Amino acid sequence: MKQKIVIIGGVAAGPKITAKLLRTTDFDCSIDLYTDEDVISYSACGLPYYIEGVIPEAEKLIVRRPQQFEQQGASIHLNKKCIKILPEEHKILVQDTITSEIKEVEYDKLAITTGARPIIPSIKNINLKNIFTIRTIKDGIAIRNKMLESKHAVILGGGYIGIELLEAFHANHLHTVMIEREPHILSLFDPEISDMIKEQILAMANVNNENNVEIITSDAVAAFEGNEKVEKVITKSGRVIETDLVIIAAGIRPNTEIAAEAGIELGVSNAIRVNNRMQTSVKDIYAAGDCTENFHLVSRNYVWIPLGSTANKQGRCAAVNITGKYDAFPGILGSAVTKFDKLSISLTGLTETEAKKFGFDVITSTMTKKDKAGYMPDAADITLKLVVDKRFKKILGAQAFGGGDADKRVNTVASAILAEQTIDEFLHLDMTYAPPFSTAVDPLLSAALLISNQIYK
Amino acid sequence: MKQKIVIIGGVAAGPKITAKLLRTTDFDCSIDLYTDEDVISYSACGLPYYIEGVIPEAEKLIVRRPQQFEQQGASIHLNKKCIKILPEEHKILVQDTITSEIKEVEYDKLAITTGARPIIPSIKNINLKNIFTIRTIKDGIAIRNKMLESKHAVILGGGYIGIELLEAFHANHLHTVMIEREPHILSLFDPEISDMIKEQILAMANVNNENNVEIITSDAVAAFEGNEKVEKVITKSGRVIETDLVIIAAGIRPNTEIAAEAGIELGVSNAIRVNNRMQTSVKDIYAAGDCTENFHLVSRNYVWIPLGSTANKQGRCAAVNITGKYDAFPGILGSAVTKFDKLSISLTGLTETEAKKFGFDVITSTMTKKDKAGYMPDAADITLKLVVDKRFKKILGAQAFGGGDADKRVNTVASAILAEQTIDEFLHLDMTYAPPFSTAVDPLLSAALLISNQIYK
Numbered sequence: 001m002k003q004k005i006v007i008i009g010g011v012a013a014g015p016k017i018t019a020k021l022l023r024t025t026d027f028d029c030s031i032d033l034y035t036d037e038d039v040i041s042y043s044a045c046g047l048p049y050y051i052e053g054v055i056p057e058a059e060k061l062i063v064r065r066p067q068q069f070e071q072q073g074a075s076i077h078l079n080k081k082c083i084k085i086l087p088e089e090h091k092i093l094v095q096d097t098i099t100s101e102i103k104e105v106e107y108d109k110l111a112i113t114t115g116a117r118p119i120i121p122s123i124k125n126i127n128l129k130n131i132f133t134i135r136t137i138k139d140g141i142a143i144r145n146k147m148l149e150s151k152h153a154v155i156l157g158g159g160y161i162g163i164e165l166l167e168a169f170h171a172n173h174l175h176t177v178m179i180e181r182e183p184h185i186l187s188l189f190d191p192e193i194s195d196m197i198k199e200q201i202l203a204m205a206n207v208n209n210e211n212n213v214e215i216i217t218s219d220a221v222a223a224f225e226g227n228e229k230v231e232k233v234i235t236k237s238g239r240v241i242e243t244d245l246v247i248i249a250a251g252i253r254p255n256t257e258i259a260a261e262a263g264i265e266l267g268v269s270n271a272i273r274v275n276n277r278m279q280t281s282v283k284d285i286y287a288a289g290d291c292t293e294n295f296h297l298v299s300r301n302y303v304w305i306p307l308g309s310t311a312n313k314q315g316r317c318a319a320v321n322i323t324g325k326y327d328a329f330p331g332i333l334g335s336a337v338t339k340f341d342k343l344s345i346s347l348t349g350l351t352e353t354e355a356k357k358f359g360f361d362v363i364t365s366t367m368t369k370k371d372k373a374g375y376m377p378d379a380a381d382i383t384l385k386l387v388v389d390k391r392f393k394k395i396l397g398a399q400a401f402g403g404g405d406a407d408k409r410v411n412t413v414a415s416a417i418l419a420e421q422t423i424d425e426f427l428h429l430d431m432t433y434a435p436p437f438s439t440a441v442d443p444l445l446s447a448a449l450l451i452s453n454q455i456y457k
Numbered sequence: 458m459k460q461k462i463v464i465i466g467g468v469a470a471g472p473k474i475t476a477k478l479l480r481t482t483d484f485d486c487s488i489d490l491y492t493d494e495d496v497i498s499y500s501a502c503g504l505p506y507y508i509e510g511v512i513p514e515a516e517k518l519i520v521r522r523p524q525q526f527e528q529q530g531a532s533i534h535l536n537k538k539c540i541k542i543l544p545e546e547h548k549i550l551v552q553d554t555i556t557s558e559i560k561e562v563e564y565d566k567l568a569i570t571t572g573a574r575p576i577i578p579s580i581k582n583i584n585l586k587n588i589f590t591i592r593t594i595k596d597g598i599a600i601r602n603k604m605l606e607s608k609h610a611v612i613l614g615g616g617y618i619g620i621e622l623l624e625a626f627h628a629n630h631l632h633t634v635m636i637e638r639e640p641h642i643l644s645l646f647d648p649e650i651s652d653m654i655k656e657q658i659l660a661m662a663n664v665n666n667e668n669n670v671e672i673i674t675s676d677a678v679a680a681f682e683g684n685e686k687v688e689k690v691i692t693k694s695g696r697v698i699e700t701d702l703v704i705i706a707a708g709i710r711p712n713t714e715i716a717a718e719a720g721i722e723l724g725v726s727n728a729i730r731v732n733n734r735m736q737t738s739v740k741d742i743y744a745a746g747d748c749t750e751n752f753h754l755v756s757r758n759y760v761w762i763p764l765g766s767t768a769n770k771q772g773r774c775a776a777v778n779i780t781g782k783y784d785a786f787p788g789i790l791g792s793a794v795t796k797f798d799k800l801s802i803s804l805t806g807l808t809e810t811e812a813k814k815f816g817f818d819v820i821t822s823t824m825t826k827k828d829k830a831g832y833m834p835d836a837a838d839i840t841l842k843l844v845v846d847k848r849f850k851k852i853l854g855a856q857a858f859g860g861g862d863a864d865k866r867v868n869t870v871a872s873a874i875l876a877e878q879t880i881d882e883f884l885h886l887d888m889t890y891a892p893p894f895s896t897a898v899d900p901l902l903s904a905a906l907l908i909s910n911q912i913y914k
């Protein structure tokens with residue numbers, strides 16, 4: 001019997017579910033995807049690189065167009081916002097964002113992939129022109145256009161998106177000030193690692209003491225000032241910063257209000273709780289992507305770490321289970337990467353701070369070493385911090401930054417963490433070596449040896 | 458009581474043992490290292506990059522100088538060849554390579570780190586000038602000097618060193634012919650992967666149909682011709698190739714004759730058999746580096762895969778055990794990497810060919826995908842082949858080639874293989890994602906999904 005599959009949300013997980021269902025030839029279904037945007041299936045993670053000018057056209061960020069899905073038999077409904085889920089009746093209410101017309105849509109199985117949205121802090125005059133959040137392609141185009149005629153920018157928030165826009169603005173010769181309310185940028189990293197990263201960013205950006213980039217921590221914006229458009233940012237400590245544009249990148253929240261209203265259980269940070277088949281607490285309703293919480297495989301706690309890589313895996317998993325087959329998404333390690341210019345910044349598992357918070361007794365090692373044989377002209381420093389459980393010797397996490405392939409070393413540790421390897425086992429890892437690729441003893445193994453030396457004095 | 462530690466061989470494992478012993482402050486010993494060369498502790502793996510001109514001076518390949526060790530209390534004896542080991546008497550005989558004088562040296566513990574040497578095939582006129590092998594810094598300097606005045610080169614052997622010299626000669630605008638007696642170059646890879654690599658090398662080198670590089674397989678050299686110096690290479694199939702220089706890179710053999718004479722057990726390829734503390738079959742004699750055989754952790758067979766990365770680990774392990782503490786080197790995965798220009802080429806674990814030979818029933822997947830988000834201008838193709846045990850689903854091996862970080866993906870698989878992960882477990886690997894670093898679903902996970910799709914149809 002043909003099943004009606006309805007999907008709400010069109011950025012990453014929704015299109016992934018659609019694509020996987022379309023490829024599943026032995027499952028008879030109709031597919032209707034509703035989105036309140038006028039575009040689907042785009043790489044939001046790519047927006048900073050469009051703004052920077054690395055990607056020439058915003059169009060390139062579109063992975064699949066509605067027509068492609070329609071040709072394969074799915075129905076894509078643009079500018080249609082889901083305003084209510086009626087689980088008992090297996091229906092949703094959808095409102096046309098242009099005509100405001102409301103329509104009932106029946107489903108046999110529903111997938112919620114509504115993603116997340118930027119948090120807008122309540123700051124005086126936040127509605128002035130040229131104050132932007134970044135989520136959609138339209139946001140990206142507006143920011144780029146404004147950036148091209150600007151000389152000064154302010155970024156609120158020192159997370160991944162903040163760092164990526166800092167790179168974009170710096171590359172386009174804007175004087176840019178980042179304001180982070182916490183004492184450290186990149187608060188997912190251990191504080192001393194954050195500080196090392198901050199120093200390197202400032203050193204790279206302000207070579208020749210040009211002071212192109214400023215990073216302010218432990219301060220927040222008190223008010224924006226300007227005549228229609230933003231002209232000044234006033235911080236709580238009293239700094240007055242002239243600016244042509246402002247980016248609000250101070251966190252996101254999941255779009256889960258309609259799910260909550262429908263009685264679907266929420267978890268950490270109000271993200272939707274799902275089991276490892278991506279089923280919500282309500283029958284026949286699945287969820288995937290940034291709107292769901294995640295089980296952290298190392299801390300054994302529920303967390304909300306919304307990432308594009310996870311959205312893709314969850315989308316696939318949801319689709320397989322919707323068809324009645326079995327697939328599981330057991331959880332995440334929190335692996336992530338960003339960069340500023342040539343500085344890769346990445347982590348996986350738990351930081352020392354988190355590990356202690358979750359009750360682990362840890363040994364750590366931090367070391368800096370060349371990523372390639374020292375005599376290779378493009379050898380660059382890479383700094384690695386490993387966090388290991390003191391009693392059981394299991395690897396809990398890794399943080400890395402530097403030139404070259406800092407992030408790829410983190411993936412190699414992620415593989416070991418997933419396998420619950422001890423540092424003793426990990427030390428026997430046979431890594432590839434040739435002078436253009438690594439040192440004879442890879443930085444990763446050197447960091448592991450430092451841990452081993454602490455254990456077996 | 459002060460122990461006399463004697464080390465024979467000075468390239469990689471020997472200096473590593475010396476360095477580790479010098480750092481072990483709670484072990485009282487004298488350290489005497491004997492080498493038949495006039496230099497120690499150099500990166501033989503770096504020679505192709507010196508020849509190419511990437512590294513400006515051969516000196517840069519020297520990791521540690523004798524003086525550095527001497528200042529720390531070790532004695533380094535250059536130009537002293539060990540000609541006999543007398544295990545009963547705990548002595549070795551050492552001959553001065555300049556004066557021919559022979560001396561007895563006592564030891565409490567002996568470490569054999571004599572490495573390996575190129576195999577010289579018996580070919581007519583092999584003693585003509587400008588026919589080189591590559592092992593020492595002197596070889597590297599001689600090859601570079603000859604290359605700089607040459608237009609044509611021939612390389613015998615299509616292994617890692619062959620490929621690296623092909624890059625060096627090609628970058629220096631020599632017309633170069635590689636001759637490999639087997640049907641495929643890089644015979645450690647599966648044949649169809651070798652062939653894809655070969656095609657890519659030829660396409661990169663011969664852009665605009667310049668025919669700068671030729672690769673001949675299933676043919677061998679019958680004779681060299683020339684007046685004092687080599688001028689022509691005659692192959693068994695009758696090809697006559699004019700050349701200014703020839704490199705013999707047709708394999709190496711371990712330097713284990715003196716070990717065998719002393720009654721030390723040899724294993725595969727006449728490499729020295731060691732246990733996982735790097736102890737040979739003879740009391741108080743250790744061995745490490747290219748002269749030892751290895752236990753392959755996947756095939757569970759003894760193999761001889763001499764690599765610099767292994768030499769370093771074994772050297773460290775031998776040193777720790779020499780001091781009476783415990784360290785183990787359980788074996789290798791055979792991870793290796795090389796490159797031609799921007800094409801990284803690497804592998805770990807077993808190929809399909811090897812896995813079948815060792816009695817595994819396998820599933821494989823081969824896929825080509827961009828290494829970064831497709832819209833990033835520097836996104837490059839990466840091809841991955843995974844080999845998985847059909848019954849137990851354990852990952853057995855990976856081969857990768859392409860632009861970007863092909864080799865780093867292989868290290869991530871190596872970590873999973875070491876941990877004996879199944880493909881089901883590996884699929885849950887949380888890899889870092891951002892557009893400049895990978896695709897939302899990393900090529901590695903895509904390859905793993907292809908396997909999974911075969912298993913769970």
